[in-house]
Amino acid sequence: MSLLQVQGLAVHYGGIRAVKGIDLSVQEGEVVCLIGANGAGKTTSLRALAGLLPSAAGSIHYAGTDITALPVHQRARLGLALVPEGRGVFPRLTVEENLRMGAYWRNDRPGIATDLERVYELFPRLRERHAQRGGTLSGGEQQMLSLARALMSRPRLLLLDEPSMGLAPLAVRKIFDTIRLIAEQGMTLLLVEQNARLALETSHRGYVLEGGRIVHRDTAAALLASPKVREAYLGA
């Protein structure tokens, strides 16, 4: 059974039907990406999955339960962690306070301490900066912090919204190296990304969104090889 099963999801965003009934699934341990042009409905879909936008139709099943009507914070407590677009770092809290906020709903102090150590291992830069305020970090560091903060909740499914957005090429490479590392450790990921090549190279499977509908679905390798996808999204 899939960890995430979406059926006929439609999302209206400010009077616009941004997502017009999509089906998708994510298996445990899988890395899946949603790619597509600007305004295709990628971020809207992900926000609806996280609960930030209400779904107009369809259903979302997560780990066997229907979460379609569940509010954001309850989804988060079920292990659905969102790394929001634009990173959503708490600007005036320190890096460490940000990370601890990621474990807000958890009660196991020793577990939180272990996980804090673990994310510092993963992001040595954050350890160096642990007492600095989140808002003073660079874009790349903020993206790391946002990702690390999501990991602090011990998620079962990580939703990543445009992790490459607004970052220097070097920072993008670093972030994706880390995302691959997290995936190799067994994390389940659903990735929304403008940079289609990078996303497909990181994922097992991919969905191509166009005008709020899924137009292609295949393994990442097949999508990378598909002439249609290459022409439209990979610039080759």
Place this chain on the structure above:
Amino acid sequence: MISILPERLSQNPRLAWVVFAALGLLLAVLPFLVDAGMGRTWVRILDFAMLYVMLALGLNIVVGFAGLLDLGYVAFYAVGAYFYAILASPQFGIHLPFWALLPMGAGVACLFGILLGAPTLRLRGDYLAIVTLGFGEIIRIFLNNLNAPLNITNGPQGINMIDPVRIAGHSLTRPIEILGVKLSGAHGHYFLFLVLTLLVIFIALRLQHSRIGRAWAAIREDEVAAEAMGINTRNLKLLAFAMGATFGGLGGGLFAAFQGFVSPESFGLMESIMILCMVVLGGMGHIPGVILGAILVTVLPELLRYIGPLQQELIGRVAVDPADLRMLLFGLALVAMMLFRPQGLWPSRVRARELRPDNPDEVRQEQESLYDRER
């Protein structure tokens, strides 16, 4: 310098005890010193200062902790005051005891806080400020007009002859002698308010460092991200409104009992703004700063009263009315603060760092970060 004091104290418990003992002693003898040096009026001003400390700390929960701009805070103060006034005065001939009414009034104000909070949860920033401002005015206008057809609030005349605080059958407005020390009404209220102020400070401190306090900080910083952390933002924002309103209601009950008289005039928009100023001037979100702000904003304008007689003495007439001068100087002080010390007089370390990082190491790191320098 003053902001590093708390760190020193936490490192040195012995020093902390000495400082606390000295502070306790000072607070205990303060009304007697003030009475001897400056007169009874000033003891009453001290009482008011503490009342405002409680109110400012309440508003600080909403504005400073949760980051919700509330311009109608005085409404809860009014609710607490009128609740006490109506149920402990000749208005209806009901005279319920102070100790029962005080928590009940705080509870009723808390309900009003939820009443205001619930429909406004989706609003942020300016929009929330406008709605709360409207709410404050609605309450005041209600109090002003609820004298017909059924006279509940006695309208603009207000409610008079409110029962004083009674402790063990003794009215706090009358002088009393305890262990050979003569206490006036102002002194008695001083100690009552002192105990309650300390209680409010204690609650505020505990709240700030609790899970709830951390969640409020997250909501203040980024509400969407806070939700994604598993924080129930709706309930926690409601809780902030409710807690703030509770302190407001408590202050209101004390005000009514202390003054013996309430009227809608005391609960105008200016009052809300004054309390907000105490929070902002002192240092939003920082409890010692807010206390300092409340004391200064209460005490300093009183000093201006001496300007009238001073003018009389110097130039033979009163050229500038001290009341006008008060608003002028207050405005100037606010402008100056925003220009030179936007973080408040005594800000928390976090805010001080943000607006004026003074650790060169930190500055260097932040600049490195901003330019994303790689090594």
